[in-house]
Structure formats: structure tokens, C-alpha cells
Amino acid sequence: MFDPEMVAEAADTPGVYLMWDAGGQVLYVGKAVSLRKRLQSYARVDPAGRSKTAVMLSKVGRVDTMLTRTEKEALILESGLIKQHRPRYNVILRDDKSYPHLKVTMQEEWPRLLMTRRVSNDGARYFGPYSSPAAMWETLRLLNSLFPLRRCKARKFSPGQRACLNYQMGRCPGPCIGAIGPDDYRERVGRVLAILEGRKRELIRELTGRMQDASARLCFEEAAALRDQIQALNQTLEKQVVLSRERVDLDVFGLMRRYGQVAAAMLLIREGALADKREFFLAEPMGDDEEVLAELLRRFYEPAQRLIPRRIFLPLLPDGAQALTEWLSEKRGGPVQLTVPQRGDKKSLVALAGDNAEQVLLAREKQQAGWQSLGEAIRRALQLTTVPQRIECLDISNLGGREAVGSLVSFNQGEKESSRYRRFHIRELATPDDYAMMREVLCRHLTRSAADQVLPDLLVLDGGKGQLGVGRAVLAELGLESTLELVSLAKDREGAGERLFRPGRKNPLALAAHSPVLLFFMRLRDEAHRYGITFHRQLREKKQLVSKLEQIPGVGPARKRALLKNLGSLAGIAAASPAALAAVPGVGTELAAVIHRHLRGDQVAKPPAAGATVPADQ
Numbered sequence: 001m002f003d004p005e006m007v008a009e010a011a012d013t014p015g016v017y018l019m020w021d022a023g024g025q026v027l028y029v030g031k032a033v034s035l036r037k038r039l040q041s042y043a044r045v046d047p048a049g050r051s052k053t054a055v056m057l058s059k060v061g062r063v064d065t066m067l068t069r070t071e072k073e074a075l076i077l078e079s080g081l082i083k084q085h086r087p088r089y090n091v092i093l094r095d096d097k098s099y100p101h102l103k104v105t106m107q108e109e110w111p112r113l114l115m116t117r118r119v120s121n122d123g124a125r126y127f128g129p130y131s132s133p134a135a136m137w138e139t140l141r142l143l144n145s146l147f148p149l150r151r152c153k154a155r156k157f158s159p160g161q162r163a164c165l166n167y168q169m170g171r172c173p174g175p176c177i178g179a180i181g182p183d184d185y186r187e188r189v190g191r192v193l194a195i196l197e198g199r200k201r202e203l204i205r206e207l208t209g210r211m212q213d214a215s216a217r218l219c220f221e222e223a224a225a226l227r228d229q230i231q232a233l234n235q236t237l238e239k240q241v242v243l244s245r246e247r248v249d250l251d252v253f254g255l256m257r258r259y260g261q262v263a264a265a266m267l268l269i270r271e272g273a274l275a276d277k278r279e280f281f282l283a284e285p286m287g288d289d290e291e292v293l294a295e296l297l298r299r300f301y302e303p304a305q306r307l308i309p310r311r312i313f314l315p316l317l318p319d320g321a322q323a324l325t326e327w328l329s330e331k332r333g334g335p336v337q338l339t340v341p342q343r344g345d346k347k348s349l350v351a352l353a354g355d356n357a358e359q360v361l362l363a364r365e366k367q368q369a370g371w372q373s374l375g376e377a378i379r380r381a382l383q384l385t386t387v388p389q390r391i392e393c394l395d396i397s398n399l400g401g402r403e404a405v406g407s408l409v410s411f412n413q414g415e416k417e418s419s420r421y422r423r424f425h426i427r428e429l430a431t432p433d434d435y436a437m438m439r440e441v442l443c444r445h446l447t448r449s450a451a452d453q454v455l456p457d458l459l460v461l462d463g464g465k466g467q468l469g470v471g472r473a474v475l476a477e478l479g480l481e482s483t484l485e486l487v488s489l490a491k492d493r494e495g496a497g498e499r500l501f502r503p504g505r506k507n508p509l510a511l512a513a514h515s516p517v518l519l520f521f522m523r524l525r526d527e528a529h530r531y532g533i534t535f536h537r538q539l540r541e542k543k544q545l546v547s548k549l550e551q552i553p554g555v556g557p558a559r560k561r562a563l564l565k566n567l568g569s570l571a572g573i574a575a576a577s578p579a580a581l582a583a584v585p586g587v588g589t590e591l592a593a594v595i596h597r598h599l600r601g602d603q604v605a606k607p608p609a610a611g612a613t614v615p616a617d618q
Contacts, residue, residue, distance in 0.1 A: 001047070002057035007039035007065075014074045015067040016081060019089075022061040025453075026085035028286065031074040033320065035065050051260065052284035056089045071323040079302060088453075091285050091295045100136050102127045102196060104189065109182075110175045111189050113149050115140060119305065126305040127196040143195060146229050147188045150175055153572055158583040197270070197307065204230055248272060249309040254353025255293055255316070258361050260284045262292055265356035266300070267349065279360045287319075294318035301328060308332040313350050314340055371414040374516055378458075381509065381517045382502060384485055388457035389413055392420070393524035394445070395462040396437045397532035406441035407532030410456065411524060420454070423535045434463070435470050442474040455484055462525050464490035468501050489521050498522060549573065552598045554591050562586050563595075574599045 002019075010017075015035045019028040032038035045053050068074040082090050103116045107123030115136065119126050148171050152164060157176040166172035173180040173188065180188075194203045211226035250269040255262065262282040268275045278300075285292045297318055301308055308328055318324060321338055328336040341347040375387035392410045410420035424441045438461065449455045461467045468488040475481045488501045498518055499508035511518045549560055566584045567573045573581075573595075581592035 002042055002060040002063075004040070004043040006060075006063045007036070007042075010036040010039050010065055011067055012036045013067055014069070014071045015065055016074050016078045017066075018064045018081065018085075019056070019060045019087075020062050020064070021059045026081075026087045027056055027059060028087050028089040029078055029081045029085060030286075031071070031078040031320070033071050033074075035067070039063065039065075052089065053286055056286070071320050072326050075298065075320065075323050075327055079298060089286060091282055091292065091299060100133055102136065102140065104193060104196070106189075108155070110150055110185060112151065112153075113140070113143060113192055114151075119303065121304060124305075125193065125196075127307075139196075143192050144171065146195075147191045148172055149185075149189065149192065152176065153567075153575070154580055155566070156583065158579045161577065161579045199270075248311065250311050250313060250349070251309050252313040252349045252353045253293070253296075253315065254350060254355070254357040255289060255296075256354060256357040256361055257289060257292075258365075261361065261364070262289075263357045263360035263364070264293075264296055265353050265360060267353050267356070269349075277356065279356065281360055281364055289316060290319040294320055294324060297324060297328075301331065308336060310335065311337045311339060313346060313353075314338055315350050315354060316340060367415070368413060374414060374520060377517050378520070381511060381515075382458075382485065382487060382500075384458070386457070388485065390417070390420075390454075390456045391458045391460065391524065392456040393460040393462065393521075393528040394438065394441060395525065395528035395532050396426075396434055396441065397529070397535075404437055405532055405535050406437065406445075407528050407535060408441075408445060409524065409528045409531055414520070416527070421531060423531070435466060438463070438467055438470050439474060442471060443478070446474065446478055446480060450478065450480065450483075455480070458485045458487065460521055460524055461486065461488040462490075462528060463488050464499070465501050468503065472503055487521070489525050549599070552595055554594065559584075559586055559591075 007017075012034050014031075014033050016029065016031050017035060017039060018026050019030075021027055030038065042053075042057060045051070045057055047054060047058065066077060068077060100115050100117055101119055103114050104125040104127075105111045105114070106125050116126075148166075150172050151166055152172075154176070161176050163174050163177045163179070164172065167174040167177070167179070173185060175185055191203060194200070207226050207230050211223050211230065214220075214223040214226060248269075250267075252267040252269065254265045254267075256264075262285050264280040264282070266278045266280075268277070280296065282292065282296075285295070287295070293314065293316065297312075300306070308331055310332075312328075317338070317340055325336060325338050328338075339346075341350055372387070375389070378384070379387045390410060390412045392408055394406060394408045397405050397407060404426040406422075406424035406426065408420075408422040408424070410417040412420075422445060424444060426437050426440060446455070459471065461471050465488070467490075468486060471486045471488070472481075475484070475486065486503055490499050490501070491497070492499050497513060498521075500511060500518065500521065501508050549555060549563075555563075562584050563573050563581075567576050567580070576596075578589070578592045578596045581587055581595050582589045584592075587595070
């Protein structure tokens with residue numbers, strides 16, 4: 001419980017504070033211009049209230065403070081501590097979707113353009129996330145048609161290498177065979193970046209000048225190609241919604257709060273046209289609107305690859321606006337303005353962003369209303385004391401006991417909670433035993449979840465009464481019988497229907513085949529099965545490829561390591577050309593041909609012909 005005596009000696013200076021629970025976990029990290037005033041404000045929170053702040057304060061065991069010289073230093077320190085501790089009560093800008101990004105591999109000698117759902121600090125340029133995958137694929141198709149880059153994964157090109165089919169079809173400039181030089185290739189990469197950064201009009205002006213120059217030099221084929229590129233870019237510009245008469249880059253934020261929940265929407269305007277929209281939902285965030293907006297801005301612009309425009313329009317000035325402005329300006333490498341428009345088109349843009357934020361709240365309220373109805377039906381059907389909010393489902397997948405895995409999926413208020421999905425390698429068994437496998441996975445998962453204080457309200461097991469018995473035994477062993485509920489789902493003996501089993505009941509629950517409760521549990525089970533089968537298939541394919549590699553004559557542990565180091569992965573080895581394989585140290589032309597034949601399955605790999613030698617493995 002938070003005690004004002006904990007912070008009685010807090011300094012009246014800028015700094016950062018950390019709230020810890022009794023178990024040594026950080027609950028919340030915050031910053032303040034005056035640590036004393038901010039911490040004293042928590043003493044005015046009603047401890048009997050049901051707000052998120054009151055719940056957090058009831059768990060506080062101690063408060064630590066760190067002094068800084070300026071508010072900006074406090075902001076930077078707070079950001080680092082949040083990354084380090086990942087407190088559960090801080091705003092984390094994420095949702096249950098994994099949005100796609102476009103990635104330009106600038107760290108490579110010959111950069112590539114590809115789609116990814118994982119952003120990492122690897123030196124590449126990332127653009128997104130794209131809330132509409134269709135828009136992302138349309139952008140990718142446009143770029144591949146206008147300024148195609150290489151698509152192969154090779155890190156280095158070998159002398160005498162043959163061009164791939166993409167080059168023959170005009171979908172690759174052919175750097176592997178020297179068809180394009182480094183300078184021309186980098187210029188092409190620059191044009192791709194210009195489009196992704198929203199600088200289409202600037203690029204059109206440049207291409208128009210080059211087209212006119214090519215025409216003056218009587219290079220009509222070059223001029224025609226440039227003309228086609230300009231026309232394609234103009235067509236994409238026509239599709240964009242123009243929101244600002246000024247051709248400027250803007251980010252416009254809207255914020256809406258209702259019943260303790262906050263939604264935010266951001267419009268990304270590039271050269272006066274709407275380029276994308278982002279939406280965020282924050283369930284009962286800490287602090288007032290000024291604090292929430294400040295934390296939202298910090299979290300959104302924190303990634304190193306995030307593009308920061310010169311002007312950002314806001315519905316209100318965030319807490320610590322001056323420190324935020326300085327921090328954003330340093331990250332951008334130029335001045336940044338945080339502006340609250342008061343009139344005209346600029347104010348209308350903020351109002352439009354606010355309308356989008358309100359739609360997020362309305363959609364979430366509709367979703368929650370639907371869940372309340374279904375959740376109450378689940379509570380009645382299973383005879384629970386409360387409506388379960390987080391429901392998890394566990395499935396065991398194996399093929400004759402080989403490559404056995406456990407897959408667990410999580411749904412929160414009826415929606416997928418992908419960040420809580422888990423996969424488990426079965427460690428302790430070499431022979432098939434579904435009960436023992438489920439026991440192992442349950443023990444590992446529930447022990448970890450209990451330590452992290454994120455146990456589900458209801459756990460669904462794929463199986464019948466036997467699996468339910470295993471679940472009850474594990475809960476008893478871990479002392480969690482009264483903490484979470486269990487149910488198991490199995491097909492009936494004829495395989496035509498589904499049966500639900502509950503602890504303490506001999507017979508399955510009688511639910512109609514079209515019951516929304518039964519259909520929801522079947523959806524959970526199918527999702528867990530899909531997630532497990534995907535992982536199981538990956539393991540089998542990887543093992544088969546490893547096995548193939550180890551069976552190739554002349555390939556031992558040292559050469560296998562060299563192949564993986566140079567070609568990146570087993571899939572990269574399988575896809576590599578004979579020339580790329582031969583370029584790996586210690587392989588050579590003869591062995592490269594053997595590896596290529598063996599992995600491609602063109603014919604059964606054979607040792608080199610008589611008289612040819614394959615050097616012994618190192």
C-alpha cells in the first residue's frame with residue numbers, strides 16, 4: 001500500500017521515480033518537473049476506488065527516486081528505465097495485431113526491399129506499420145515495377161555467376177552479373193526511399209528533368225521509360241486524399257477519453273496528402289490527458305527508425321512540452337514544433353483526428369458489449385462465480401511422439417492476445433505420452449505466469465477427462481486451485497460433436513451444437529491447433545533439411561558451419577546456386593554440385609566420379 005511517508009523527503013527538483021511491489025517488481029516508472037509535488041499527488045487518490053491508479057497504489061511496497069538536472073534528462077532516463085523494467089502500469093503502444101512494415105536493407109552492399117512484421121535495430125530502414133496490408137502490397141508492387149531492386153538473399157556475388165529468372169523478366173537490375181553499377185543502384189535505392197518517405201512530388205520533378213534531358217540528347221528509349229515512371233507516380237498521387245493545401249509533412253494527433261478509457265488516432269500527412277492512419281486504445285491509462293498525450297508521443301517516436309516531421313499538431317499541449325520538443329528535435333536532427341491549432345484548416349485537421357479517435361472508442365465499446373453477453377453466457381454454462389476475461393487454451397501436437405510441442409493461445413475479452421501466445425518444446429520425454437506432455441507444459445507455463453502475475457481466469461485443455469485430471473493435479477501441486485478455472489474440450493466417440501468437461505462433474509456439459517459458448521471454445525481449440533501445427537511443421541522441415549545436409553558425402557560439421565555462416569540459414573543453403581555454394585570457403589566446385597543436386601532433389605546425391613576428389617572436411 002502506498003504510504004505518503006515513503007515520499008516525505010522527496011526533492012522539489014526534476015527526476016524519475018520507480019514504484020516497486022513487495023516482490024521486487026517495478027510497477028510504474030514516471031518523471032516529473034517536481035518529484036515532491038508529483039508523488040504527493042498520489043496521496044490524494046481514494047484508496048477504496050476502483051481506478052487503475054488506486055489498484056496500482058494498493059500494491060506499492062516502496063518508491064525510489066532519481067534526481068536529474070533538467071526535465072529533458074528525466075524524460076530520457078525514464079525512457080531507458082521503462083525499456084529495462086517494462087512496468088505493467090506504463091503505457092505501452094501496442095495492440096494485438098502484428099502490422100506489416102516495408103524494410104530497405106541499407107546495411108547491405110546491395111540493399112533489398114521486402115515485407116517484414118519484425119522491426120529490429122539492424123541498420124535497415126523500416127516504413128510502417130501499414131494498418132492496411134492491401135495498401136502495403138500495392139506500394140510494394142508499385143516500387144517493384146518502377147524501381148526494382150534485387151530479391152536474392154546472397155550476401156556476396158561470385159565471379160561468373162548466372163543471372164536469375166527475375167533479371168530475365170525485368171524484375172531485377174542484375175547486380176550479381178554487373179548489369180548495374182553501385183552508384184546507379186544506390187540512386188535507384190534513393191528513389192525507393194523517396195517514395196516511402198512520401199516525397200513523390202519531389203521525385204516527379206527530378207524524373208521530369210531527367211526525361212527532358214534524355215529527350216534533348218535523343219535518348220528516346222530512356223525518356224520513354226522515365227515518362228512511364230512519372231505517369232505511374234502521378235496515378236498514385238491522384239488516389240491520395242489531400243487534407244492540407246500546404247504541401248508539407250505533418251503528424252496530426254487526436255485524443256478522446258470516455259469512462260476512463262482513452263483512444264488516440266494519428267493522421268500521417270505527407271506533402272499535404274493523407275499517407276496513413278494509426279489508431280491506439282489505452283485501457284485506463286495513468287494520469288490526466290496531458291500526461292497520457294506526453295507518454296503517447298514519447299512511446300510513438302521512440303524507435304530509432306521512426307520518421308519525425310517538422311510539425312506535429314495536437315489537441316492540447318502535453319505534459320513537459322518543452323522537454324519533449326527538445327528531445328524530438330535532437331532525434332530528428334532539426335527543429336520540431338508541437339502546435340495546438342486554434343482556427344482554420346489546421347484546427348479542422350485535429351478535429352478530424354479526434355473524430356477517428358472517437359470511432360476507435362465506439363468500436364471498442366461495441367466489442368466489449370458483445371463480449372459481456374458472451375462472457376455472461378460462458379459464466380452461466382460453466383457455473384463460474386465471475387465472467388472470465390482472459391481465457392487460454394493449450395494443445396499438444398506430435399507425430400508419434402517426435403518433435404512434440406505444446407501450443408498455448410490467449411484471448412482477452414473475446415479477442416486474440418497474440419503477445420501471450422506461447423510455444424513449448426517438450427523436454428522430458430522421448431516417447432509419446434499425451435498426459436505427461438501436458439503435465440510438463442502446464443507446470444512450466446503456470447509457474448511462469450504465476451511469477452509474472454498474468455494467470456488466466458479460465459484455462460481450456462484440448463482433450464477429455466484424462467487431460468482435465470492432469471490439469472487439476474497440476475493446479476493442486478502449484479496451489480492454484482482457487483485462482484483459475486478449468487475446462488476440457490473433446491470430440492465425442494462418434495466424432496460428430498464436441499463435449500465439455502468440468503471438474504467435479506461425471507458427465508459432460510450438455511450444450512447445443514450451435515451454442516455460442518461451444519462455438520467460442522471450438523474457435524480457441526482450433527486456433528491453438530493451428531498455432532501448434534505451424535510450429536510442428538517448421539521443426540519437421542528444419543530437421544529434414546539438417547538430416548539431408550548431414551547425409552551429403554564430404555559435408556561434415558566444419559563445412560556445415562561454414563555454409564550456415566555464409567548463406568545465413570538452412571533455407572538459404574537449399575536455395576543457393578552452385579556458384580554461391582562454391583564460393584563458401586572449403587566447399588569448391590565439385591562439392592557444390594553434389595550439395596546442389598542433393599538438396600534440390602534433382603537426383604540422388606552421388607560421390608564425385610572416379611578421378612575427381614572432394615577434399616576432406618576440416
